[in-house]
Amino acid sequence: xxxxxxxxxxxxxxxxxxxxxxxxxxxxxxxxxxxxxxxxxxxxxxxxxxxxxxxxxxxxxxxxxxxxxxxxxxxxxxxxxxxxxxxxxxxxxxxxxxxxxxxxxxxxxxxxxxxxxxxxxxxxxxxxxxxxxxxxxxxxxxxxxxxxxxxxxxxxxxxxxxxxxxxxxxxxxxxxxxxxxxxxxxxxxxxxxxxxxxxxxxxxxxxxxxxxxxxxxxxxxxxx
Numbered sequence: 001x002x003x004x005x006x007x008x009x010x011x012x013x014x015x016x017x018x019x020x021x022x023x024x025x026x027x028x029x030x031x032x033x034x035x036x037x038x039x040x041x042x043x044x045x046x047x048x049x050x051x052x053x054x055x056x057x058x059x060x061x062x063x064x065x066x067x068x069x070x071x072x073x074x075x076x077x078x079x080x081x082x083x084x085x086x087x088x089x090x091x092x093x094x095x096x097x098x099x100x101x102x103x104x105x106x107x108x109x110x111x112x113x114x115x116x117x118x119x120x121x122x123x124x125x126x127x128x129x130x131x132x133x134x135x136x137x138x139x140x141x142x143x144x145x146x147x148x149x150x151x152x153x154x155x156x157x158x159x160x161x162x163x164x165x166x167x168x169x170x171x172x173x174x175x176x177x178x179x180x181x182x183x184x185x186x187x188x189x190x191x192x193x194x195x196x197x198x199x200x201x202x203x204x205x206x207x208x209x210x211x212x213x214x215x216x217x218x219x220x221x222x223x224x
Contacts, residue, residue, distance in 0.1 A: 064213045
């Protein structure tokens, strides 16, 4: 398996339901600076008209994750399903992984005295037989779709085959697994929410990047 998530970000209304569900499901500390997932907001002005764009985000579970490379104790590691996980017993709170992450997706769990991050609800839902994450299950506008990139017939891959998408901070070369779906039937929204330099992908174009990154990390995925 190779877990990932697609985000139909045009549907996001910034209700924060996903953030609340994540904290409740996973016992995340309260506080705006203690977030496994969050909704980013940018404001722009085009031809004198203001626009607000929402971009749901979290750990991208990158296939070429720099946080894993810099960790001196192997606390940050690749796990089954392509998850990037943190072994809190091994974490020495050097914060190297926090500095290395280009998505600012990690924070300090004061209770465990270790770094924390999104796990795609592996411990609390997926490993117990649930088919999706708390954030997807809670979202009222169906922004999120969790699935397996190795399942060609699965709902996630079928969606990525039918929609164009982009990733964030492609220049970092991390091969992230959060896919932002290009808005359909709304060219104006797409123009104001996607950077001019952002590369738009089809599944056939992005799949070779996934395979190349997996081959590079062959043997590094550990049992959870």
